[in-house]
Amino acid sequence: xxxxxxxxxxxxxxxxxxxxxxxxxxxxxxxxxxxxxxxxxxxxxxxxxxxxxxxxxxxxxxxxxxxxxxxxxxxxxxxxxxxxxxxxxxxxxxxxxxxxxxxxxxxxxxxxxxxxxxxxxxxxxxxxxxxxxxxxxxxxxxxxxxxxxxxxxxxxxxxxxxxxxxxxxxxxxxxxxxxxxxxxxxxxxxxxxxxxxxxxxxxxxxxxxxxxxxxxxxxxxxxxxxxxxxxxxxxxxxxxxxxxxxxxxxxxxxxxxxxxxxxxxxxxxxxxxxxxxxxxxxx
Amino acid sequence: xxxxxxxxxxxxxxxxxxxxxxxxxxxxxxxxxxxxxxxxxxxxxxxxxxxxxxxxxxxxxxxxxxxxxxxxxxxxxxxxxxxxxxxxxxxxxxxxxxxxxxxxxxxxxxxxxxxxxxxxxxxxxxxxxxxxxxxxxxxxxxxxxxxxxxxxxxxxxxxxxxxxxxxxxx
Numbered sequence: 001x002x003x004x005x006x007x008x009x010x011x012x013x014x015x016x017x018x019x020x021x022x023x024x025x026x027x028x029x030x031x032x033x034x035x036x037x038x039x040x041x042x043x044x045x046x047x048x049x050x051x052x053x054x055x056x057x058x059x060x061x062x063x064x065x066x067x068x069x070x071x072x073x074x075x076x077x078x079x080x081x082x083x084x085x086x087x088x089x090x091x092x093x094x095x096x097x098x099x100x101x102x103x104x105x106x107x108x109x110x111x112x113x114x115x116x117x118x119x120x121x122x123x124x125x126x127x128x129x130x131x132x133x134x135x136x137x138x139x140x141x142x143x144x145x146x147x148x149x150x151x152x153x154x155x156x157x158x159x160x161x162x163x164x165x166x167x168x169x170x171x172x173x174x175x176x177x178x179x180x181x182x183x184x185x186x187x188x189x190x191x192x193x194x195x196x197x198x199x200x201x202x203x204x205x206x207x208x209x210x211x212x213x214x215x216x217x218x219x220x221x222x223x224x225x226x227x228x229x230x231x232x233x234x235x236x237x238x239x240x241x242x243x244x245x246x247x248x249x250x251x252x253x254x255x256x257x258x259x260x261x262x263x264x265x266x267x268x269x270x271x272x273x274x275x276x277x278x279x280x281x282x283x
Numbered sequence: 284x285x286x287x288x289x290x291x292x293x294x295x296x297x298x299x300x301x302x303x304x305x306x307x308x309x310x311x312x313x314x315x316x317x318x319x320x321x322x323x324x325x326x327x328x329x330x331x332x333x334x335x336x337x338x339x340x341x342x343x344x345x346x347x348x349x350x351x352x353x354x355x356x357x358x359x360x361x362x363x364x365x366x367x368x369x370x371x372x373x374x375x376x377x378x379x380x381x382x383x384x385x386x387x388x389x390x391x392x393x394x395x396x397x398x399x400x401x402x403x404x405x406x407x408x409x410x411x412x413x414x415x416x417x418x419x420x421x422x423x424x425x426x427x428x429x430x431x432x433x434x435x436x437x438x439x440x441x442x443x444x445x446x447x448x449x450x451x452x453x
Binding site: 061078090094098184220221 | 315316317318337366367373405406407408409411412413415416418419421422423425426429430432434436438439442443445446447448449451452
């Protein structure tokens, strides 16, 4: 009898503990989203303390367009082939719509340049060079490359650079009013951001994050996540350890390792599609 | 009497606690896509019972393979392709709360600009920047066209269907 009571007490406490644990899980989830928001607000307050307001979408759009103008000018313009433009936009939109920032418009273009590169500007402006396009073998690889650039937009990596550029340019006011009142200050901000983006490159951890997230975005659509590994391996063979190339990105071996780890940690399965034929047709 | 039925008492407590536990445990997921279709079954051929929007909260009923059965806030039950959900509430990609507050604070600058305001071509500010920076008309036109280029969500859906991607995989 005493044993029965002891068992009863243990089971009851066990059940209550499970209930408490479930409450903890819920609380942890709340803390996660709430904490993040709180962190955002703190970050925002820090920005305000520095005399800067956060960048809203309308301002982001002007910044993205200004940077895009410089990208297009520097890389000899965009390819104006209707079928190619449509195809790249379709693949890009498919990835963007299931990205972590699906609620803004995205714009995709192919630069005429034969170097191997891709860029993103704020407000969803994404560029891929014709040179990189030539190295790609299937739609899954293209989706991962565009996913990488979309991740820079969704994580607002370039906007962070611009916030720093504002501080460097001594602009204490954000917003379109400031840009209209002082177009030279706006130009200085853009020039600093373009230099960072095209000549110096983003911080390497941002590139690693974009690699991992971009592959996740492509996998969400249904593309094979290992396609990106195949492309990076091919580029490593092609570019080797060219220091000029790695000025703006981590080396390929490090990127391949990071993407492999991300595929494992996110539980992505290599059962997606490649769509090599559709890529070859570009339609 | 008390000594005779301790296990009944435990069972009763377990039933009460278990009921509370299941309520507390109900998993919530959120739509992680601009739009998503809620279907009557777990294939893309099944009837659409609701159109879901980015960030919408859904209560999980069960998951089978790549599909999750969910219940919407308005009580509609159906299946959603699992890749279009997330367990972490999306924070939104347009203006964050502070940015919105900042725009309101700035008075007349506050506008009803939304994420959909993207397809109008160059803004006044970027147009002015192009002039000051000596950007050629050709390059301006290229960014203008890039900005105005439109692909509808339906066109993307058809593209996914043709490629047998995601929920259209066979």
